[in-house]
Each structure stands twice: as structure tokens, then as C-alpha cells.
Amino acid sequence: MIVTTTELFRHAYGKYALGAYNINNLEQCVGLFRGNLGKVKSNGDPTRPEVSAPFIVQISRGARSYSDKRFLEAMIRTADEVFPDAIYAVHLDHGDEKSCKDCIDSGFYSSVMIDASHEKFEKNIEITRGVVERAHAKGVVVEAELGQLGGVEEDIKGSVRLTEPDQAAKFVEETGCDSLAVAIGTSHGAYKFTGSQTLHIDRLAEIQKVIPKNFPLVMHGSSSVPKEWVERIRAAGGDLRKHNDKGGIEVPSGVREDQYLPASKLGICKINIDTDGRLVWCAIYRESFRFLPGDFDPRTPGKVFMPAFAGYIIHKNQMLGSAGQLESVRKTLGGKR
Ligand code: G3H
Numbered sequence: 001m002i003v004t005t006t007e008l009f010r011h012a013y014g015k016y017a018l019g020a021y022n023i024n025n026l027e028q029c030v031g032l033f034r035g036n037l038g039k040v041k042s043n044g045d046p047t048r049p050e051v052s053a054p055f056i057v058q059i060s061r062g063a064r065s066y067s068d069k070r071f072l073e074a075m076i077r078t079a080d081e082v083f084p085d086a087i088y089a090v091h092l093d094h095g096d097e098k099s100c101k102d103c104i105d106s107g108f109y110s111s112v113m114i115d116a117s118h119e120k121f122e123k124n125i126e127i128t129r130g131v132v133e134r135a136h137a138k139g140v141v142v143e144a145e146l147g148q149l150g151g152v153e154e155d156i157k158g159s160v161r162l163t164e165p166d167q168a169a170k171f172v173e174e175t176g177c178d179s180l181a182v183a184i185g186t187s188h189g190a191y192k193f194t195g196s197q198t199l200h201i202d203r204l205a206e207i208q209k210v211i212p213k214n215f216p217l218v219m220h221g222s223s224s225v226p227k228e229w230v231e232r233i234r235a236a237g238g239d240l241r242k243h244n245d246k247g248g249i250e251v252p253s254g255v256r257e258d259q260y261l262p263a264s265k266l267g268i269c270k271i272n273i274d275t276d277g278r279l280v281w282c283a284i285y286r287e288s289f290r291f292l293p294g295d296f297d298p299r300t301p302g303k304v305f306m307p308a309f310a311g312y313i314i315h316k317n318q319m320l321g322s323a324g325q326l327e328s329v330r331k332t333l334g335g336k337r
């Protein structure tokens with residue numbers, strides 16, 4: 001069942017965060033739906049309520065143009081039939097005005113993100129307000145962004161600018177957006193921190209104080225970049241150490257998973273995870289090619305990846321606190337299904 005992120009946030013606020021997972025292909029789609037229902041080995045496994053979770057499927061502009069946006073939509077519609085117990089939102093990640101319009105008009109997406117965070121404050125407000133008007137007229141909800149994360153966002157490379165609390169309050173009021181992505185020390189990709197891995201929790205608390213009560217906040221760039229998967233990639237011939245332009249070497253690092261729940265207590269309702277899924281994909285496919293050199297069947301790594309990704313989603317939802325919340329969410333949605 002596709003619902004808006006707002007309906008999910010209402011249930012989660014102050015208690016746990018929803019996992020917002022990016023997908024690009026069939027195997028990620030199947031693994032994601034399985035994982036959120038506690039199924040690992042096959043689609044037909046029994047649903048496990050104790051770990052089942054509501055979730056958000058995220059589709060970036062890059063994912064939409066990878067083959068054709070209609071393939072992704074068709075895959076998710078099929079997943080909805082194969083996994084009728086699932087409750088989730090379909091969300092455009094880091095949209096611009098054009099892609100937001102397209103997703104709102106599609107009638108398929110329940111949520112879009114307009115990311116005009118690279119623009120000046122007033123321009124960000126103006127663009128976001130326009131998208132909000134169009135989206136709300138069609139029952140679609142809008143995430144906006146204020147401040148700037150590090151790392152790469154779609155095709156934009158930015159320098160870090162933490163979200164200013166007073167600006168956040170004005171922005172929420174003037175745009176009418178339904179949730180706000182804040183910059184509190186995370187960044188996109190696999191190289192988030194050079195030293196200690198702490199978020200600016202104090203800044204988050206300040207933002208929460210000045211925005212409307214129970215207003216949902218979003219944390220991008222929240223992959224934990226698990227050492228286990230980085231090491232498996234290395235053992236299978238990969239190397240994620242990165243030579244930077246200052247002659248140094250950057251090693252992969254991510255957000256500590258034990259920071260997810262404290263962030264959720266301060267209003268973070270949605271935690272974005274893309275990189276970790278890519279690491280799982282990379283390790284499994286590398287292992288298949290490296291250790292089964294005579295195998296050229298595309299299904300061989302896929303059959304290993306889907307359960308591994310499902311297992312990883314279960315673990316992540318446990319860290320986010322969303323594991324085990326599905327049936328309670330279903331009750332609060334009442335007669336919708
Ligand atoms: O924030 C960006 C997401 O990780 C999406 O990445 O544009 O490469 O699909 P992508």
C-alpha cells in the first residue's frame with residue numbers, strides 16, 4: 001500500500017525514524033520489499049511482524065534516467081502485488097522543478113523532494129513554494145532542504161553549510177513544505193568523516209525548538225558505511241581508499257548507527273540510505289565474479305544479493321527503530337485497506 005510520508009511520520013515522530021532507501025534495479029527492489037517484511041530467502045517466506053517495518057522507496061533522478069523511469073514504476077507496482085502487506089511511500093529523491101512536476105503529475109509518487117538548497121535563501125523559498133502548491137493540489141507531499149551537506153548530491157558538489165535554526169523556522173512557515181532536510185554534519189557518499197563521527201545534535205535540538213511542534217525533519221547522507229562490507233569488497237579485489245587532490249588518502253567512513261535513534265528523538269523522522277546498499281551490491285557481485293570465475297549467469301550474484309540486501313534492511317530498520325512497527329502503522333491508517 002502506497003501512503004504519503006506524512007502519514008508515516010505522524011506515527012514515527014519522536015519515537016523512531018523511517019528508513020528511506022534508494023533503489024535502481026530489480027534485485028534492490030525485491031530485497032527491499034522482502035527485508036521490510038522480515039522475509040529473507042524468498043518472496044514466499046512468512047511475514048515476520050516482529051521485524052516488519054513501514055518504509056520509503058527513494059528514486060533519484062539518476063535512477064529514473066538509468067534505463068527508463070517507467071521500468072522503476074512497473075517494478076514497484078509489481079512489488080505491491082507480490083508483497084501486499086507492505087506499507088510504504090514512493091518518494092522522488094533530490095528533485096528539481098522539472099522532475100518534481102513530472103512525478104507529481106504521474107499520479108504514482110506520494111512524495112517528492114525539491115532540492116533548491118544550493119540556491120540563495122529567498123530563491124529556495126520561491127522554488128519550494130511553487131512545488132508545494134502544485135503537489136498539494138494533487139495530494140502529494142513535499143520534502144525541502146535548507147543548508148548544505150558535504151559530498152556529492154546528484155550533479156551538485158557543495159561545501160558544507162549547517163542549517164540555521166532561525167532560517168529553518170522562516171522557511172517552513174513561508175514554503176508550506178511538509179518536511180525539511182537539515183544539514184547537521186552528515187554528507188553523501190562513502191567518505192563522511194575524517195576524525196570523530198559525531199553529528200551536530202546540538203544544532204538539531206536548536207532547530208527542533210524553533211519550528212512548529214511535531215514538524216518532521218529529515219537526515220540525508222546517513223549511511224553507516226559498515227567496515228564489514230568495505231572489508232568484503234577489499235577481500236574480493238576492490239579498494240575503496242580514495243586519493244584526494246591534496247595528495248592524501250581518504251578511507252571510507254559513515255554515520256554511527258547508534259546516532260539514528262537519538263536523532264529521531266529530536267524530530268528526525270526519515271533517514272536516507274543509499275551508499276550502504278551500494279556497498280552490499282558491490283561486495284556480493286565482486287565475490288561472485290572473483291570466487292566463481294567460470295560462472296557467467298547474471299542470476300548467480302542476484303540470488304545471493306537479494307537475501308543479503310533483505311538481511312541488511314532488517315538490521316538497518318532495527319537500528320532506526322522502525323522494525324516491528326508495521327502492524328501498529330496499519331492500525332493507525334484504519335480503513336485505508
Ligand atoms: O543523494 C543522492 C543519492 O545517493 C542518489 O544518488 O543520484 O547517484 O542515484 P544518485
Ligand code: 13P
Nearest residue numbers: 189220221222223274275
Ligand atoms: P548516503 O550517501 O549516506 O547513503 O545518503 C543517501 C542520501 O542522502 C540520498 O538522498
Ligand code: ZN
Nearest residue numbers: 188220221272
Ligand atoms: Zn540525499
